[in-house]
Structures are given as C-alpha cells and as structure tokens.
Amino acid sequence: MREFTKIKKAISLAILGSIITMPALAFEEQETSEVERISVTGSRILREGAIAPSPVTVISGADLLNTGAINIGEALNELPALANTYSLANSGRFIGTAGLNILDLRNMGTDRTLVLVDGKRHVSSAAGSASVDTNTIPSSWVERVEIITGGASAVYGADAVTGVVNFILKKNIEGLDVSATKGFSEEGPYKNSKYTFSYGQNFGNDRGNAAFAVEYVEQNRFSSLDREQLRTPYTDLRNPNQTEENKDSLDFPDKIYTPNAGHYFINNAGVFSAGNDIYSFNRDGTPRKVFVGDNVDGIRCADCDVFNLGQFTDIQPKFDRLNLNFKVNYDVTDDHNVYFSAKYAKVEAEDQGQPAFGFFNSLNRIKRDNAFVGAELGQLMDDNGLVSISPNRMLTDLGVRIEEDERETKRFVVGAEGYLSDDWSYDVSAVYGVTDHTRVNLNNLIRANYANALDSVIDTNGNAVCRSAEARADGCVAVDILGFGAPSQAAADYINTTSVGSSKIEQTVVGGSVSNGALFDMPAGPVGFAAGLEYRKEESVTEEPENAIGTFFNALGEDKGSFNVREAFVELSVPLLTDLPLMEDLRIETAARFADYSTIGNATSWKAGLDWTVGYGLRIRSTYSEALRAPNIGEIFGAASETFFNVDDACRQENLDDLANKTTRASNCAALGIPVDFNSDYDSASIRGSQSGNKDIREEKSESTTIGFVYQPEFLEGASLTVDYWKIELTDAISSTGAQDIIDRCVDSETGIDNQYCNLITRDASTHEITLLQRSVLNLAGQEAAGIDFELGYDFELAGGNLKSTLIGTYLKERKTYPFQDDPSDFTENAGTTGESKWQANLLIGYTNGNWNGTWKTRYLQDVSLYTEQELEDNPNPSSLMSFPSYVVSDLTVGYNFDNGLSLKAGVDNLFNKDLPIGTSGTGSGSAGYDNIGRFYYTQISFSM
Secondary structure, three states, rough: HHHHHHHHHHHHHHHHHHHHHHHHHHOOOOOOOOOOOOOOOOOOEEEEEOOOOOOOEEHHHHOOOOOOOOHHHHHHHHOOOEEEOOOOOOOOHOOOOOOOEEEOOOOOHHEEEEEEEEEOOOOOOHHHHOOOHHOOOHHHHEEEEEEOOOOHHHHOOOOOOOOOEEEEOOOOOEEEEEEEEEEEOOOOEEEEEEEEEEEEEEEOOOOEEEEEEEEEEEEOOOOOHHHHHOOEEEEEOOOOOOOOOOOOOOOOOOOOEEOEEEOOOOOOEEEEEEOOOOEEOOOOOOOEEEEOOOOOOOOEOOOOOEEEEEHHHHOEEEEEEEEEEEEEEEEEOOEEEEEEEEEEEEEEEEEOOOEEEOOOOOOOOEEEEOOOOOOHHHHHHHOOOOOOEEOOOEEEHHHEEEEEEEEEEEEEEEEEEEEOOOEEEEEEEEEEEEEEEEEEEEEEEEHHHHHHHOEEOOOOOOOOOOOHHHHHOOOOOOOOOOOOOOOOHHHHHHHHHEEEEEEEEEEEEOOOOOOOOOOEEEEOOOOOEEEEEEEEEEEEEEEEEHHOEEEOOOOOOOEEEEEEEEEEEEEEEEEEEEOOOOEEEEEEEEEEEEEEEEEEEEEEEEEEEEEEEEOOEEEEEEEHHHHHOOOHHHHHOOOOOOEEEEEEOOHHHHHOOOOOOHHHHHHHHHOOOOOOOOOOOOOOOOEEEEEEOOOOOOOOOEEEEEEEEEEEEOOOOEEEEEEEEEEEEEEEEEEOOOOHHHHHHHHHOOOOOOOOOOOHHOOOOOOOOOOEEEEEEEEEEEEEEEEEEEEEEEEEEOEEEEEEEEEEEEEEEEEEEEOOOOOOOOEEOOOOEOOOOOOOEEEEEEEEEEEEEEEEEEEEEEEEOOOOOOHHHOOOOOOOOOOEEEEEEEEEEEEEOOOOOOOEEEEEEEOOOOOOOOOOHHHHHHHHOOOOOOOOEEEEEEEEO
C-alpha cells in the first residue's frame, strides 16, 4: 500500500489546489435542451412516457452521496430491499473477501442479483462468481441507480433472479467538478477521506464529448477495542436461579447474557490444568492460578480472569481505493453516435483477525524437559505427575493473522447507438473486463516448523535449541510460549510464513439490440418492441500458494474454469384498451430470453405483465416471471480441497436398530452390499473427505409474482404513493449439504440407492467402511420470500424554498429456506430474525432555499429475534438475550452553494450516537445493518464550473 501514499498526496494536493484557485475562472454555462425518446427503467423499449412497467426504486447519485459513506455501495446497502451481505464492516469474514462491497437483493444471495452499468454487464471482482464490487464504479459519475425487483431476467439477463441494480452514469459531462471530503468518528481513531476530480468538454462543434475522472478514497483500520461499548466481553452463562420446577418458565431462561464474562480456559499467555487447579503464566514464564470466581459455566466465567475474544475483531478494515475513468462519444451523423469508455480501479484492503491458536489439542504440547520450563513450573508438573502440558493459547505474540487484498479492475466498452429510422433505434457494443486479485496472508503459522521450534532442549552450551538435529540444520529456532511476549522475533520469523495467492477473472460481452416504440398500430395504440442478441464469455482462474499446505491457513485449492453463453431476447408492449372510463390505458408487457450455455445447454426466462392506467393518477401493474440462474464457475469447476468430517455411519447395526421403521434404510444398506451386523470402526469419528464444485450441476429456477399500484393524486401536486406485493420462489437452489446428511439421505431414499447422495460416498469393498466422502454443491435447496414494498413521496414549496420527502420501506412477510426442497416440512422461517427485519424503512427529507440546502435521513429496522421459530419450539427460553431491539439512526447534512461554484457541506452520521444492540459488533452478515462506527462528522468542499 506504500504507492497509495504518493498517489493520495498527489491527488489531494491537485484537487485542493483546484478548489482554491479555480473560482476566479468560473464562467456562466449555456443550457440547452432537446426532445428525445426515453429509456424507461425496467424495459428496453424506448417510449414517450417515463413510468416504469415493473416495480422499481430510483435513487439519484446526489442523494446517495449525501452521507459520510465513502463508497456508493455502503449507501445503497441502507435501502430496505438490500441486505448487508458484503459491506466494508463485514467483508473480512471469509478468505479473500476483505474490502468487497457486493449487493444482495432480498438477502437471497449475491449471485442472484444482477449488477449492470448503463445496462451492460460488468466483470466480477470475486473469483468464480458473478458478483460485482461496487467499489469499482465511479461514484462521482453516477446519475442515478435503478433497482428493479420484478420480472427482470427476461429483459436484462440471467442471474437477475431477485432483481437488477443498474448504475446509470452521467452523459456528456461538461466542465470541472472537484471535491475533497474528510470525516472522523467521535469515538476512536477512525477517519476517512475522499477526493474526486472530473472534467469534461465538448469538441468537434459539439458533436463529441470527452470526460475524465479520478477518485481516491481511504479509511484507516477501526478495531472493536477502539469503541468503549465493544471493549466489555459478554457471553451466555448458566442461569443459577433456574430449577427443575421453573425451567419451562419464560422468566427463568437457561442462560443469562452476562457482561465481563467469557472464556477463562484460553488467553494470550496460555492456560492449562494441573490437579484440581487451572493455571496461566506470568510474563517471566512462572505459573499462576487462574481466578474463575463464583459464576462459572463450563469453560466460561464472569468477573474473573476472562479473555475477550472480541479483541481480534476489526469493525472496519484499512481500505484504499483509486478509480480512473475516461469516456468519449461522437455523433458521426445526427442519427448515429459512437462511444468508448475505459476504467481502472484499484482497491487495497487489510483485515486483521485472530492469530493461530491451540485449544484443547496438542498443537502447544510442552514436554517436561522443554528448554523453557523453569524450576517453578517443573516442580508443579512433577507434583501432579505431568510429563507434558498443552496450554490453550492464542499465539498473539507470534503475530496476528493479517490478510491484504489487492484488486485491479480494468474495463473497456466500445459501441454505437442511434436511429435507423424515425421509429427504429439501436445499440451495439463490446465489453471486456478483467480483475486481477492478489491475496497476501501474513503471519501464517507453519505447523511443522512450529512443532520443531516448540520441542526444545538445553544443549551442552546451556542454550535453548530445537531437539531435532535435522530441524536445527534447516534453521530451526527454539520458541518460548510460556507467558505473553515470550517468543523471540527470530523464532517468529522461523515459524511464520507469508502466503500469496492470486486470481484472474475475465469477461467478454458482445451484443446489440433494436427498439421500436411503434412497431405497428393497434386500435388501442402502437405496439412497442425491443429485441437483441448477446454473446458472453466468463473465465476465472485461482492459484493458491504452495506454501499454504501444512499451515494454519486454509488451503483452498486451485480453481480454473470458463463458460460461454449465447442469448436472444424479445420484449413487447401491447396496448389492449384505451380512452375508456376507468381505463385510460390497458396493455400487456411481455418478454422472453433464450440462452444456450456451454455448461447447462438451453434455458429460457420469460415474463408477462399487465399494466393498467385507471385514471385520476392511479395505475395498477402486475407481473409474473420465470427466471433462471446458471451455476457460476466456482460452483461448477471448484477444485477439490481435502477436509475431514465427523460422521456416524447410518448403516451401523446400532443405528438401524434405533429406527422405529428401518425397512427403507435396511433395504438400501443391503443394496450397497453391507451386512446386517455391520459395525464400523468409528462412531462419530473423523473420515477423509473433499469439497469441490460439481460439473453435473444444473440451473436454479425461480418464479416471481408482483402486483401493485402507483398513485399520483391530481388534487395533490408533487405527491406519489407506490405499493407492490412481491413473492419469489426459488427451486433447485445450488447449495452444499452436511456430511451426515449425505450419509443419511443416501440410504433413507424411498427410490433406492441410485441417488445424488450415494454417488458422493466411497466405501471399501471388503470392510464396507467409508473411505471418502465427497461434499459438492447440488441442486437440492429451496427458498421462498414474500413481502410488500412501498414508497411515499411528496415535494412542495415551503417558506420560500422547496422540500422533497421520500419514505421507502419494506414489509417482509416470509423468508423461508429449505435445506432439502423435496422435504417441504423441513424449513427455517427467517423473517423477523437477525438481518431479516420484518419492517424496514428509510425516510429522506431534503430542503433547498436559495443557496442553502439540508438533508435529514432516518433509517428504521424493526426488532429481530436471535432465534428462529423452529428453535424456539424446541426451547422457548434459551437465553436472557432473545432479540435485538428496534433500531433507529438518523443523519443530518447542511450545505451552502456560493454563486461562484464553490460549495461547502458539513454532516453528522448517526446524529444521536445510537449504540449497537448488545450482542453484536456489526460485522456479521445479518448485523452489518447496525452502525458500528458511532457518531461520525464529515465536511466537504467542492467546486464546479
């Protein structure tokens, strides 16, 4: 990240210099306007009206950027229809994902949300998937963002199972726009900065336009220990007041969520037991007793020598982003325009996590004759007959694990658009994009080196050395872990390594479309038509570091794959009735998309809708669509990586005897050649397995229904109300299942052993033992979601100015997940649980009066349960912490625009300093909707001319 420092200085100085010196050069712009057909959201047909035929939310770029967020994805994730699956706060949950900001409509999976830029595909930023990192999109050029949530696959392309997020960029940019934004948190050291530069100019007698933009943002690391609320560890402890008589009462939960509580059997110095006592270490390596206090539950306690595992949590990663964008277009004739755009985006993120650790295993085994066992510890071991100890220890002083992710995205678009005649328009284009991702994992413990370094003795010269002569010859350095801070730097250098992995994602798209808003006339009006062809190729290669094998890091295996798809689509808007009482216009909206994939073959998506303009400002619309999502590269070509599973063989005689009805299982076990008296050598033991993609996987299918209305009352100018009911049913959903489920479902199938589960199990021909269990993705799951979206807007004049208000909300009626779609009785209802609030809403109020402007934004999340209905049926009172309360957070921005083009703005996010709900750090997939920064101040200075 060192090179970013120089870039940051250059950009910030250039932009600030522009802001300071350019006002004197401001000149008056000449405004021009022209009449043109409108590209309507949710349709490819150019029309004269601007009302969308599908449910849609449109957010202006200015409204999205009216916040302290430095990334447009962070602002979008606050919308009710979008989940916080990948935001900056939680992007470090998985290997290789730090810094990603990926959109997820309806919380049904990021690969089921199609992200477009100006209606065109964008290269992914995550290897093996189609997920687009919104960090790569230039926020200063965003005109608006269109979120289409109904029947989008047929119009915009496969993958739009839950909808489309379409970023519309500004066109024909003229003049200079520069800005500098700085912000800081009220609590802790968190800061961020954003610098933007944009310049555009017409040329060729105004037939052409060229524009260039630079954007640089940065934020520093923000640890959970930097916030007072998160410094106090909490955990569930046994309820001392619960008895056999009151255990079913809701007033006496099983566990009490307790402050100043956590693990006492692990820490940064090491914890072990000797006799009836528990010991840790002082810094000099001498043992000391661990104070566990009176409130003890297993290996947890309160008001004791508690260890806060949350100390390793980053609530915001260190993050830097550079975007360079260029675009040019030229009117070859009055009816034909050619265009070209190029972008370069570089994102660097650093996420810190837990160090390597040994917990109730032999990783930290210390023998009695270890070189660093002092007299006091040695005597304690002798007194208790211990030949070795295995301290439970976080190896923090050997270095916390750090992941540095660097992504470079390049994208080029070339095309032509225009009119073939008065009625026929066209757009043809080619898109090429590539993302190069480098992942660096620091302080990756080499298990063999650590074992050698830990097994030390005193040599003849009185020095601590590694016991193995072979290891010493290879540079082994003895390590002392008896006490926090004991390891030497030389030992840490020998034990740790840096692992570097890389991936490359490429996308090539060639396509074209034509549109005619009046293909031919019918009695009720002209028929609208659009059609197009598209060829797309996706490639992804992931190379894992060889030195990751045998380390604390997960070796993921090397993935390589590609596919191509040829698509054709057609869209029609057919008027049925017009100019009748209570029926100003009635039309059918229909579309179909036909695809031929190199992986799954032919697939079809289609939609049909009814659009009814009643009159008096009322319009009713409904859509039914069937969509598909083809498996991505990772799901098909994911390389097999070795793992181990703890399972119990379903064909063991004991397991058969335990069944009330064992006919099906016994028959299937016999068909596998397993004798009735079979008893495996393991009972819930670990067997070798592998996890991989699946080349036989099929496409997912979905059915979506929407019905709603738009009301713009004639008696109240500036007011509008939109309400849409929606339902999505996903079948053949791609997912992986548990190892035990694979074994059980293989032999519990009513149709015999010729099923997808038995194909994943390999048994020894003579012993019948399971020798390999292959866990791969399958088309076995299902999802259902339904709810109501609503949007209320009212713009009016107030006190000499203009007030604009918008309320956007969602009611989530149901959100079911089925691990096995063939068993509809087995499901989880997620609506009303963490990350799935039943009611969510955003209120945006903007006011402009002369040169002054201000914005108020309030976001609401209804309270959520931490347990599903199914879990509470089994145990209605598991803990004193059962839910997160309703959450309301408000932001305020005030700005002033000078007449010379200079603008100043100041804002406060989380104005009332709303705390996180107790029990979360805001870094989980469901909890990232809660602000974990606290009150945040920012200022912006900008200049336009």
